Amino acid sequence: MSEGTLYDKVWDRHKVTTLPTGQDQLFVGLHLIHEVTSPQAFGMLEERDLEVAYPELTHATVDHIVPTSDQSRPYEEDSAEEMMSELEQNVRDAGIDFSDPNSGDQGIVHVIGPEQGLTQPGKTIVCGDSHTSTHGAFGALAFGIGTSQIRDVLATGTLAFEKQKVRKIEITGELSDGVEAKDVILEIISRLGTEGGVGYVYEYAGEAIESLGMEGRMSICNMSIEGGARAGYVNPDETTYEWLEQTDHFQENPEKFEELKPYWESIASDDDAEYDDVVTIDGSELEPVVTWGTTPGQGIGISEEIPAPEDLPADKADTAERAQEHMRVEPGETMEGYDIDVAFLGSCTNARLPDLRRGAEIVEGRQVDDDVRALVVPGSQRVQETAEAEGLKDIYEEAGFEWRNAGCSMCLGMNEDQLEGDEACASSSNRNFVGRQGSKDGRTVLMNPRMVAAAAITGEVTDVRELKEVNLA
Amino acid sequence: MSDEVDIPEVTHESGSGVPIEGNDIDTDQIIPARFMKVVTFDGLGEFAFFDLRFDDDDNQKEHPFNEERYQDSSVMVVNSNFGCGSSREHAPQALMRWGIDAIIGESFAEIFAGNCLALGIPTVTADSETIQELQAWVDENPNEEIDVDIEAETVTYGGETIDVTVDDAQRKALVDGIWDTTALMKSNAGEVQKKAEELPYVDDSTASS
Numbered sequence: 001m002s003e004g005t006l007y008d009k010v011w012d013r014h015k016v017t018t019l020p021t022g023q024d025q026l027f028v029g030l031h032l033i034h035e036v037t038s039p040q041a042f043g044m045l046e047e048r049d050l051e052v053a054y055p056e057l058t059h060a061t062v063d064h065i066v067p068t069s070d071q072s073r074p075y076e077e078d079s080a081e082e083m084m085s086e087l088e089q090n091v092r093d094a095g096i097d098f099s100d101p102n103s104g105d106q107g108i109v110h111v112i113g114p115e116q117g118l119t120q121p122g123k124t125i126v127c128g129d130s131h132t133s134t135h136g137a138f139g140a141l142a143f144g145i146g147t148s149q150i151r152d153v154l155a156t157g158t159l160a161f162e163k164q165k166v167r168k169i170e171i172t173g174e175l176s177d178g179v180e181a182k183d184v185i186l187e188i189i190s191r192l193g194t195e196g197g198v199g200y201v202y203e204y205a206g207e208a209i210e211s212l213g214m215e216g217r218m219s220i221c222n223m224s225i226e227g228g229a230r231a232g233y234v235n236p237d238e239t240t241y242e243w244l245e246q247t248d249h250f251q252e253n254p255e256k257f258e259e260l261k262p263y264w265e266s267i268a269s270d271d272d273a274e275y276d277d278v279v280t281i282d283g284s285e286l287e288p289v290v291t292w293g294t295t296p297g298q299g300i301g302i303s304e305e306i307p308a309p310e311d312l313p314a315d316k317a318d319t320a321e322r323a324q325e326h327m328r329v330e331p332g333e334t335m336e337g338y339d340i341d342v343a344f345l346g347s348c349t350n351a352r353l354p355d356l357r358r359g360a361e362i363v364e365g366r367q368v369d370d371d372v373r374a375l376v377v378p379g380s381q382r383v384q385e386t387a388e389a390e391g392l393k394d395i396y397e398e399a400g401f402e403w404r405n406a407g408c409s410m411c412l413g414m415n416e417d418q419l420e421g422d423e424a425c426a427s428s429s430n431r432n433f434v435g436r437q438g439s440k441d442g443r444t445v446l447m448n449p450r451m452v453a454a455a456a457i458t459g460e461v462t463d464v465r466e467l468k469e470v471n472l473a
Numbered sequence: 474m475s476d477e478v479d480i481p482e483v484t485h486e487s488g489s490g491v492p493i494e495g496n497d498i499d500t501d502q503i504i505p506a507r508f509m510k511v512v513t514f515d516g517l518g519e520f521a522f523f524d525l526r527f528d529d530d531d532n533q534k535e536h537p538f539n540e541e542r543y544q545d546s547s548v549m550v551v552n553s554n555f556g557c558g559s560s561r562e563h564a565p566q567a568l569m570r571w572g573i574d575a576i577i578g579e580s581f582a583e584i585f586a587g588n589c590l591a592l593g594i595p596t597v598t599a600d601s602e603t604i605q606e607l608q609a610w611v612d613e614n615p616n617e618e619i620d621v622d623i624e625a626e627t628v629t630y631g632g633e634t635i636d637v638t639v640d641d642a643q644r645k646a647l648v649d650g651i652w653d654t655t656a657l658m659k660s661n662a663g664e665v666q667k668k669a670e671e672l673p674y675v676d677d678s679t680a681s682s
């Protein structure tokens with residue numbers, strides 16, 4: 001059993017009691033809700049005549065179904081309008097803060113929480129969304145929950161949960177130019193497998209992690225769930241505190257910042273903490289990683305060859321074979337040169353300001369390939385606003401990208417942004433499952449945002465490091 | 474305010490089987506995202522495995538959920554890492570509303586299993602050989618009963634009883650009828666409030682409410 005890790009400490013601080021089921025009842029410090037998974041839970045509450053226990057620890061946004069082009073109400077699509085109205089009604093009745101599109105604060109739930117300073121070290125954070133692990137970048141214990149658990153949290157402010165093991169994943173060395181946080185996490189998942197993290201929480205550590213900014217740490221924690229780990233976190237440090245200090249929450253209450261800092265420092269993993277497992281990866285050896293298949297674990301370095309199914313463990317062989325058929329790739333090939341029809345720069349993995357800035361550096365002065373439709377969907381209205389003020393929108397539009405409003409968009413194709421037919425998409429998102437981007441024949445290649453930008457320009461999967469005259473430092 | 478609810482004890486589930494073959498069947502396949510644009514779960518059953526069951530023109534494809542012989546089945550037999558991917562509870566909800574009461578498989582994605590438990594659906598595991606045998610048996614005996622004994626951790630079919638595994642916490646929750654955690658946890662409201670008061674980041678206004 002782990003001891004002295006951030007996970008152990010935050011767990012203990014939030015444990016109310018042990019239930020007769022053997023599970024612990026955990027206090028929830030921040031409950032984030034969105035339009036897709038919460039309405040049913042509010043319905044269940046109503047059926048039982050229960051009220052929201054801690055509305056002030058709850059925060060809502062709208063992201064999955066929100067149109068990213070015309071956002072005038074009512075939304076063109078009836079079901080989207082219905083979900084939005086339902087959410088509006090629920091938050092109004094319960095007195096829950098709502099970052100709605102008129103507030104200028106709306107965006108993908110995993111972008112706005114950190115942005116507004118709601119996400120803090122040492123908090124337990126839940127949301128009916130599997131990528132809630134993102135918030136672990138701040139040293140929070142954050143995980144996705146199902147609708148019945150949302151009901152529990154709404155009704156009681158707590159959650160029944162079993163304690164898990166902790167695996168420390170240490171990324172040593174320095175990442176080379178052109179290699180990003182996204183590549184680190186794709187590499188971790190391809191090494192440990194999509195089920196490798198089941199039963200574990202991942203602690204990301206080591207020089208390569210510490211030198212990342214908060215956005216990079218978020219990209220990594222975001223995809224913990226793709227590796228099977230319910231939660232992932234990075235211990236809070238000066239980088240974390242700098243981010244927190246400039247959020248509205250602490251700008252408005254600077255004394256709170258000073259008051260809470262000792263708590264944040266106290267919950268970081270001890271130097272002599274014990275882990276259930278430790279994995280070490282040499283970060284300096286990594287290259288940009290792209291996926292060749294239909295699970296996020298099917299990733300390879302850009303110069304590596306696609307594996308033959310028969311060379312994989314037996315239980316992965318048939319998945320690999322189906323994936324290769326779907327993607328129309330052959331073992332022995334690399335992914336470089338794979339034809340791309342769509343480039344999607346967005347999602348809670350990679351649509352924060354530095355992601356859009358890095359992408360813009362690649363596209364500036366270039367043109368999107370004639371056969372590619374390319375779109376940028378900022379992660380939040382605040383990201384969008386700053387990016388526009390910096391001139392990023394103009395750079396992208398001049399290159400031939402569409403510039404959209406904030407939302408999940410083509411990450412899962414619940415709004416009008418979808419792949420069509422068998423289009424292949426270079427995507428900065430986190431899932432390449434069959435049908436994920438709205439078309440069941442669609443093909444998704446996951447990669448880092450600069451690689452997406454490069455693919456948009458050349459019309460094929462491209463090693464961004466080989467594009468002429470780009471500065472990747 | 475009444476939080477009295479009757480939580481049924483789930484000790485046994487029985488019914489005829491339906492085999493769903495393949496590893497890593499993710500929740501996008503169980504219920505494609507476009508069917509999630511609903512504010513209640515009613516009616517999700519007909520969309521279970523939709524893209525595996527229908528082609529672009531809505532013509533039926535070959536899939537057990539389309540087959541006449543499995544229409545009354547309630548025990549689903551799956552392979553490994555079933556329910557991986559998105560945490561959407563729509564997935565078990567769709568399966569439950571199609572008619573599934575219990576799932577036997579080689580392994581389940583954790584969130585999916587948790588979501589099943591919250592609905593009182595056991596997710597029972599056995600090794601891959603056992604599962605494949607059971608799938609083959611169901612294929613030949615689509616109308617025969619499979620009995621899942623959650624308490625004893627056994628599955629009985631075709632006159633044979635085999636050992637299976639039910640996660641301890643899951644078994645206890647189902648068998649003792651405490652799988653509906655809302656009522657259970659609501660009864661600790663006083664202690665929860667105390668916890669809120671202890672946490673440094675919770676505002677005094679909340680802590681004193």
Ligand code: SF4
Pocket residue numbers: 063064108109110129131347348349407408411412429430
């Ligand atoms: S951007 Fe994608 S992964 Fe992130 S919350 Fe939205 S749909 Fe989920």
